[in-house]
Amino acid sequence: MLSRVxxxxxxxxxxxxxxxxxxRFIEVTLHMTLDQPEYLxxxxxxxxQVTGDNEWFKAKYGSAxxxxxxxxxxxxxxxxxxxLTCLRASRxxxxxxxxxxxxxxxxxxxxxxxxxxxxSPAQLTDPTADFFEQVxxxxxxxxxxxxxxxxxxxxxxxxxxxxxxxxxDKTSRILDVKYFNLLPRVEDVGTAVDxxxxxxxxxxxxxxxxxxxEHQLMDIExxxxxxxxxxxxxxxxxxxxxxxxxxxxxxxxxxxSELPGQARQRIAAxxxxxxxxxxxxxxxxxxxxxxxxxxxxLNAVGDSLGQDYFYATQTA
Amino acid sequence: xxxxxxxxVSQMQSLGPIPSLPNYQTDGFFDELVDKNNxxxxxxxxxxxxxxxxxxxxxxxxxxxxxxxxxxxxxTFTVYSDKTGTxxxxxxxxxxxxxxxxxxxxxxAGLRQRIRALNRFLCDVYNxxxxxxxxxxxEELVDTAPAYLQECRGLKPFNDVWCHITxxxxxxxxxGTVYVLEDNLRCPSGVSYVLQxxxxxxxxxxxxxxxxxxxxxxxxxxxxxxxxxxxxxxxxSDPTVVVLTPGVFNSAYYEHSFLAQRMGxxxxxxxxxxxxxxxxxxxxxRGLQRVDVIYRRVDDTFLDPKTFRKDSVLGVKGLMDVYxxxxxxxxxxxxxxxxxxxxxxxxxxxxxxxYLDEEPILPNVPTYVCQKEEDRKYVLAHMDELVxxxxxxxxxxxxxxxxxxxxxxxxxxxxxIKEDPRNWIAQPTLExxxxxxxxxxxxxxxxxxxRPYILCSRPDDxxxxxxxLTRVALRKGSLVVNSSQGGGSKDTWxxxxxxxxxxxxxxxxxxxxxx
Numbered sequence: 055m056l057s058r059v060x061x062x063x064x065x066x067x068x069x070x071x072x073x074x075x076x077x078r079f080i081e082v083t084l085h086m087t088l089d090q091p092e093y094l095x096x097x098x099x100x101x102x103q104v105t106g107d108n109e110w111f112k113a114k115y116g117s118a119x120x121x122x123x124x125x126x127x128x129x130x131x132x133x134x135x136x137x138l139t140c141l142r143a144s145r146x147x148x149x150x151x152x153x154x155x156x157x158x159x160x161x162x163x164x165x166x167x168x169x170x171x172x173x174s175p176a177q178l179t180d181p182t183a184d185f186f187e188q189v190x191x192x193x194x195x196x197x198x199x200x201x202x203x204x205x206x207x208x209x210x211x212x213x214x215x216x217x218x219x220x221x222x223d224k225t226s227r228i229l230d231v232k233y234f235n236l237l238p239r240v241e242d243v244g245t246a247v248d249x250x251x252x253x254x255x256x257x258x259x260x261x262x263x264x265x266x267x268e269h270q271l272m273d274i275e276x277x278x279x280x281x282x283x284x285x286x287x288x289x290x291x292x293x294x295x296x297x298x299x300x301x302x303x304x305x306x307x308x309x310x311s312e313l314p315g316q317a318r319q320r321i322a323a324x325x326x327x328x329x330x331x332x333x334x335x336x337x338x339x340x341x342x343x344x345x346x347x348x349x350x351x352l353n354a355v356g357d358s359l360g361q362d363y364f365y366a367t368q369t370a
Numbered sequence: 371x372x373x374x375x376x377x378x379v380s381q382m383q384s385l386g387p388i389p390s391l392p393n394y395q396t397d398g399f400f401d402e403l404v405d406k407n408n409x410x411x412x413x414x415x416x417x418x419x420x421x422x423x424x425x426x427x428x429x430x431x432x433x434x435x436x437x438x439x440x441x442x443x444x445x446t447f448t449v450y451s452d453k454t455g456t457x458x459x460x461x462x463x464x465x466x467x468x469x470x471x472x473x474x475x476x477x478x479a480g481l482r483q484r485i486r487a488l489n490r491f492l493c494d495v496y497n498x499x500x501x502x503x504x505x506x507x508x509e510e511l512v513d514t515a516p517a518y519l520q521e522c523r524g525l526k527p528f529n530d531v532w533c534h535i536t537x538x539x540x541x542x543x544x545x546g547t548v549y550v551l552e553d554n555l556r557c558p559s560g561v562s563y564v565l566q567x568x569x570x571x572x573x574x575x576x577x578x579x580x581x582x583x584x585x586x587x588x589x590x591x592x593x594x595x596x597x598x599x600x601x602x603x604x605x606x607s608d609p610t611v612v613v614l615t616p617g618v619f620n621s622a623y624y625e626h627s628f629l630a631q632r633m634g635x636x637x638x639x640x641x642x643x644x645x646x647x648x649x650x651x652x653x654x655x656r657g658l659q660r661v662d663v664i665y666r667r668v669d670d671t672f673l674d675p676k677t678f679r680k681d682s683v684l685g686v687k688g689l690m691d692v693y694x695x696x697x698x699x700x701x702x703x704x705x706x707x708x709x710x711x712x713x714x715x716x717x718x719x720x721x722x723x724x725y726l727d728e729e730p731i732l733p734n735v736p737t738y739v740c741q742k743e744e745d746r747k748y749v750l751a752h753m754d755e756l757v758x759x760x761x762x763x764x765x766x767x768x769x770x771x772x773x774x775x776x777x778x779x780x781x782x783x784x785x786x787i788k789e790d791p792r793n794w795i796a797q798p799t800l801e802x803x804x805x806x807x808x809x810x811x812x813x814x815x816x817x818x819x820x821r822p823y824i825l826c827s828r829p830d831d832x833x834x835x836x837x838x839l840t841r842v843a844l845r846k847g848s849l850v851v852n853s854s855q856g857g858g859s860k861d862t863w864x865x866x867x868x869x870x871x872x873x874x875x876x877x878x879x880x881x882x883x884x885x
Contacts, residue, residue: 056654057642151637152628153636164444309657361478
């Protein structure tokens with residue numbers, strides 16, 4: 055396939071996944087504030103911190119509250135990674151490679167974008183978890199349509215790589231928010247408050263029920279392991295990384311080059327490391343440091359794709 | 371999935387009185403669907419009867435439903451002046467234009483004749499120039515035409531085909547006579563709207579569509595693909611075909627993408643292609659892959675910055691060298707624009723006589739060539755009656771409609787004509803035919819034209835899509851149908867003769883195309 059098309063498909067899928075994850079962040083936070091015990095830490099500020107764009111936010115909005123964080127993350131047309139900006143970019147990318155997608159896929163993304171855009175005035179006045187749940191439904195529909203209306207060929211593998219790299223990054227950020235910013239007081243560990251916060255986090259990755267069925271009780275180590283290492287849960291970091299690895303292998307087997315590309319080498323190394331790390335080591339070595347390094351490695355995989363497959367567009 | 375008619379199609383209206391549109395006004399214009407007493411023309415009886423049976427508001431409800439469907443399909447353009455990214459669909463009118471079988475037969479024969487002559491002309495004018503030597507077309511008219519490409523002298527495209535894809539503009543006057551208004555041999559657009567308009571109409575008017583015995587348009591893209599393969603360099607056994615687009619910001623981008631998708635070929639931009647050695651390649655994730663046929667939707671002068679405009683970023687450096695070496699087919703061939711020149715247009719009837727020894731089936735609109743002193747005098751004296759057109763423009767630009775213009779505008783154009791007579795022609799203002807069009811919740815007459823699409827794979831193998839884009843001037847009284855100037859479109863129903871294939875209302879025209 056054309057390098058330009060591969061690159062656009064990769065970004066199209068990444069941007070839609072990013073929008074979905076922002077909706078998940080906001081939805082669970084809106085839920086959490088309703089159940090909020092009075093001693094819960096402010097839930098909105100960490101959502102800004104996790105973007106890494108807190109300076110930008112501060113300059114435009116000042117201190118964080120529900121209203122302005124929703125505006126910033128969901129509907130801010132000036133912010134390069136708001137839900138609406140991402141969906142718009144995703145759709146623009148889709149438009150530029152429309153001939154390589156199924157008609158259903160394009161139309162679903164088109165609907166998705168217009169739904170979010172048309173809802174923004176009402177949601178800016180009074181954000182509802184219900185709306186963000188609908189966004190999540192649209193996103194699930196979008197992934198379902200992609201997976202079931204397109205052959206799983208090179209184009210699909212590029213979009214799968216985009217989707218899973220983004221998802222791995224965002225799952226790690228969800229965990230990071232909790233661990234770094236909502237770190238419970240020692241005496242809270244194992245209390246109802248703590249349970250509530252961890253449950254919310256699992257809900258954000260649709261993992262609450264899956265976790266409960268395996269472990270019943272909320273346990274920090276088990277939850278962290280679920281986020282990082284679960285072999286089959288589709289939003290766990292390991293699962294995403296393994297999926298990227300598989301798709302890159304497929305892409306590579308289609309290409310005529312003899313040597314494995316850099317992206318493929320990097321993702322294989324990361325997968326190997328995840329397979330050989332346990333949760334006790336992660337917590338002992340510092341969760342935040344672990345996640346930081348993970349994010350750097352995920353970014354490096356993304357950068358290598360440019361060199362391995364998209365380079366042609368840059369040299370043009 | 372087309373079925374042959376059995377010849378005994380039910381005629382639901384044949385027993386009752388012929389329906390008419392009670393409150394409609396033809397205002398003395400020729401109307402495509404009804405006669406001067408508002409009585410339905412024979413092929414429009416089903417449709418008119420349906421309109422009469424509609425409950426109030428149903429027409430506007432369906433209009434709205436179709437607009438929603440087109441929006442959902444993403445057939446939109448962005449309003450650039452609006453920062454929030456407001457998008458609009460191309461205006462669409464639900465009332466189809468119906469063309470009788472006998473009229474279509476005439477149009478089909480006329481267009482095939484015309485394309486054969488124009489293609490012969492293109493071969494000739496870039497090679498032997500016999501038509502100039504015979505004194506039929508003055509040499510200076512050709513050599514001063516901006517669209518004549520000296521770089522294409524002596525070139526012979528494969529199969530001797532220059533104009534592979536044409537979208538001829540036809541109009542009808544007050545008597546119903548069909549005239550050729552423009553030939554459009556460069557990169558005519560709009561065929562995607564023909565296919566999509568048909569798709570939404572079949573979903574919203576299945577019964578009347580089924581009963582009206584409409585000829586199918588579905589197979590256009592497979593015919594186009596077959597054509598593009600047929601004109602590949604002869605030494606290539608399994609040619610790679612691509613569509614070349616200027617990019618996502620081009621107003622016809624949707625169409626480029628649509629055609630590539632339907633043909634199952636890559637849609638490329640100039641930056642995706644590279645010339646190495648004597649071939650042109652596309653850059654893929656598996657390395658470079660050779661391209662043999664380019665259906666290019668980029669204008670001639672942007673195709674190759676090495677040969678034409680140096681500032682073009684839409685083209686491919688060295689592409690013309692590959693073309694000259696016979697290693698790629700460009701459709702349409704660079705240089706076809708000479709036949710679109712509005713002065714050259716005036717000579718098409720002469721070409722038909724000269725090359726084919728036939729009388730033109732479809733007449734030209736009478737044309738005054740301002741280069742000729744006699745014509746110029748007449749034009750300058752009758753500015754208030756004529757339509758004045760710049761010879762090298764298209765898309766509704768550079769036009770003065772005399773009767774609708776102010777004295778100042780007429781004076782301005784008179785000056786231009788005197789300064790550069792070669793660049794101007796004039797035609798009488800035709801009373802364009804009209805068709806019923808939805809305005810709020812009722813029907814009013816609006817002027818229409820018709821753009822059929824013609825494919826030419828060999829000098830004598832010309833095929834006309836039975837259908838076309840009916841463009842409608844939505845503004846009351848307006849004669850300008852161009853989408854850039856407030857025009858919309860309608861589906862065009864060409865009625866089948868006995869034995870011709872009829873489209874089924876249940877075909878899904880978005881379905882896959884067999885190659």
